[in-house]
Amino acid sequence: MSEFLKNGVLTIEDFEVPPEARRKMGRVIMIECVQKIPCNPCSEVCPQGAITIEGDITNIPRVDFDKCNGCSICIANCPGLAIFAVDESLGDEIAEVGLPYEFMPLPEKGEHVELINRAGEVVGTGKVKRIMKPKSFDKTAVVYLEVPKKLSLDVRFFKRKN
Numbered sequence: 138m139s140e141f142l143k144n145g146v147l148t149i150e151d152f153e154v155p156p157e158a159r160r161k162m163g164r165v166i167m168i169e170c171v172q173k174i175p176c177n178p179c180s181e182v183c184p185q186g187a188i189t190i191e192g193d194i195t196n197i198p199r200v201d202f203d204k205c206n207g208c209s210i211c212i213a214n215c216p217g218l219a220i221f222a223v224d225e226s227l228g229d230e231i232a233e234v235g236l237p238y239e240f241m242p243l244p245e246k247g248e249h250v251e252l253i254n255r256a257g258e259v260v261g262t263g264k265v266k267r268i269m270k271p272k273s274f275d276k277t278a279v280v281y282l283e284v285p286k287k288l289s290l291d292v293r294f295f296k297r298k299n
Contacts, residue, residue, distance in 0.1 A: 146256045147171065149290060155202045155223065160289070164207025164224040164233065168198050169293075170217060179211040179220060212237050213274035222281070223289050232289035233266060238280040243268055250295040252284055261288055263295065 147169055155165045168179065168188070173195045180188040180198055187204035188211060190196050212220045212235060222235030244250065248265045263284040270278040284292050 148255075153200065154290065155200070155205075157225070159202045160223050160225040160232075163226045164209075164222050164235070165202055165205050166200060166207060166209070166211060167221050167223060167290075168200055168211075168219060169221065170197055170215075170219040172217075173197065176216065178214040178216065182210050182214045184208065184210065207235075209235050209269060209279045210273070212279045213269075213277040218277075221293065222279075225286055225289055227283075228286075230286055232284055232286040233281050234263075234284050234289055234292045235269075235279050235281045236293060236295075238268075238278045239276060243270070243278055244280060244295075244297055248297065250282065250297055252282070252288060252292045253294040253296055254288075254291045255293050259296065260291060261285055263288075263292070 151171050152169045159165055175194045177190050177194050180190050185204045187201045188198050190198050207222050209222050218237045224233040244265045246265055250263055251259045252261045252263045254260045263282045266281045266283045268278055268280050
């Protein structure tokens, strides 16, 4: 039985992870959707055609990591807040994680934050690198955090320090 079924917390084994070589080439998305529900905004908005849902609309979306350019439109359009971006091309020690953010006020560029994993635990500190909030994203911003590379696959939220 997966940890998700036992305690409601996803682990890296519960979804498809972009290969390390792809993560080192630049930003790419990860879909952490594990529930079979009728939903397809991610596949509908992807301008690269990188996200597909095969067969029934309740099937789990899949990402063609070679087609994905990390534009992050899918992140803001996912009603389940289950899509994240990872970029491990920034150097040996630093990575970038992009995540959906639906709170106000928005954090500020350069703000130092505590990094939170899927279980809600603080796992380190990072910095807000940039925020995307075009009108096409409706009310969901995408916040990009600079994080230690060793945490790039674990960080899924943040806590503001102030």
